[in-house]
Amino acid sequence: MNKQQTTNTSATLRLRSGQALSAGNKQPTTNTSASLSAGNQQPTTNNKQQNLLITGGAGFIGSNFTHYYGQHHPGNKVVVLDALTYAGNKANLAGLESPENFLFVKGDICDRPLVEKLLAEEEIDVIAHFAAESHVDRSILGPDAFIRTNVVGTFTLLEAFRQHWQEQGKPEDYRFLHVSTDEVFGSLGPEDPQFTETTPYAPNSPYSASKAGSDHLVRAYFHTYGLPTLITNCSNNYGPYHFPEKLIPLMCINILLGKPLPVYGDGENVRDWLYVGDHCAALDVVIEKGKVGETYNIGGNNEVKNIDLVRMLCTLMDELAPQLPVSPAEKLITFVKDRPGHDRRYGIDASKIQRELGWSPSQTVESGLRSTIEWYLQHRDWWGPLLSQEYKAYYEEMYNRR
Numbered sequence: 001m002n003k004q005q006t007t008n009t010s011a012t013l014r015l016r017s018g019q020a021l022s023a024g025n026k027q028p029t030t031n032t033s034a035s036l037s038a039g040n041q042q043p044t045t046n047n048k049q050q051n052l053l054i055t056g057g058a059g060f061i062g063s064n065f066t067h068y069y070g071q072h073h074p075g076n077k078v079v080v081l082d083a084l085t086y087a088g089n090k091a092n093l094a095g096l097e098s099p100e101n102f103l104f105v106k107g108d109i110c111d112r113p114l115v116e117k118l119l120a121e122e123e124i125d126v127i128a129h130f131a132a133e134s135h136v137d138r139s140i141l142g143p144d145a146f147i148r149t150n151v152v153g154t155f156t157l158l159e160a161f162r163q164h165w166q167e168q169g170k171p172e173d174y175r176f177l178h179v180s181t182d183e184v185f186g187s188l189g190p191e192d193p194q195f196t197e198t199t200p201y202a203p204n205s206p207y208s209a210s211k212a213g214s215d216h217l218v219r220a221y222f223h224t225y226g227l228p229t230l231i232t233n234c235s236n237n238y239g240p241y242h243f244p245e246k247l248i249p250l251m252c253i254n255i256l257l258g259k260p261l262p263v264y265g266d267g268e269n270v271r272d273w274l275y276v277g278d279h280c281a282a283l284d285v286v287i288e289k290g291k292v293g294e295t296y297n298i299g300g301n302n303e304v305k306n307i308d309l310v311r312m313l314c315t316l317m318d319e320l321a322p323q324l325p326v327s328p329a330e331k332l333i334t335f336v337k338d339r340p341g342h343d344r345r346y347g348i349d350a351s352k353i354q355r356e357l358g359w360s361p362s363q364t365v366e367s368g369l370r371s372t373i374e375w376y377l378q379h380r381d382w383w384g385p386l387l388s389q390e391y392k393a394y395y396e397e398m399y400n401r402r
């Protein structure tokens, strides 16, 4: 198989860097290096070269993971497959410049021939599957894309990977990591125990229902075919490269622009916040050490009410951002009509991954928000262009016509 040839040449970009294995030469590598941006997690040691396909690698978490994985496994090859929807941005992958061990492919996970070709030609051993429609509000406005990408797309990947794995003689070290959400478990009351891996599924939005459907498919492929799958269910993430429509970047950007801070309902909804670098470290550990067929909950143990989070952001922005248009920023808080079916509380019990795989979060909400705000202050050139006409039309529909 000629690994120097790319599949979808019109849509493919190879980027250049120094080191690197020849792509066709799967030499064992040992990764013991690297300081961790995600805090005090220990890097994992990987004695075998892996070729990783990251779907949705130009989105928020996928791009953070692509950077993380490149830093911690510099000898391994990464192929990013991303359709570059409104949420995907190639600028998120800037700096990943290596000709032989990084490949970006613009394409759709529902495109089975393309997926099959990539798996074969790039000799993929591991899929880290992030690609999704991910925004609850958009799923309420238009659920079709959520069913297509999250359910049909995951099914397409599973089928293509099953065929590839079988053709290669069912290697024991192949993995299909499915990145999912705590929203599949539904909503908790104030006194309910946190979600565990055995909490029954009870999704309440088209987004969470589509993710639940995909989780069930992944589970079934392990039980039916023995496909080496792993599922993670994670709480709300925040950090660099977060698209402006989501709560934390939306509030940061509106504070910088002096625009109202729309808080849904009474603001008492609780989310369990996790810094994205900690999520990446957890996913890396799950790929390395997770037991196939298992699911792992990932959370920050940081349950915070939305209104308290927004107040925290205001206080930090008052401190960190010079010359805000409206100060103190709290004056911008505006309560708006609630989201339909808005889940009241999410809380993750992450004791299994801590106990079995040795992962725990390194950031508190305070430290994570501080570095996130600093990143947004330093990267106006990243988020400015994302406030496009399409985004403004969406924003108008979501917040100004409620």
Ligand SMILES: NC(=O)c1ccc[n+]([C@@H]2O[C@H](COP(=O)([O-])OP(=O)(O)OC[C@H]3O[C@@H](n4cnc5c(N)ncnc54)[C@H](O)[C@@H]3O)[C@@H](O)[C@H]2O)c1
Residues within 6 Å of the ligand: 055, 056, 057, 058, 059, 060, 061, 062, 081, 082, 083, 084, 085, 086, 087, 088, 089, 107, 108, 109, 110, 129, 130, 131, 132, 133, 134, 135, 149, 153, 179, 180, 181, 182, 211, 233, 234, 235, 236, 237, 238, 243
């Ligand atoms: N953001 C969170 O707080 C959070 C928490 C837990 C789990 N998750 C899960 O993590 C994953 C990534 O979330 P995110 O916040 O980074 O999402 P995102 O919306 O920022 O990124 C999704 C990416 O997938 C790509 N994509 C969409 N449809 C595609 C298709 N058909 N084919 C190929 N690529 C496609 C987009 O272009 C984009 O780059 C999702 O599966 C999501 O359910 C997210």
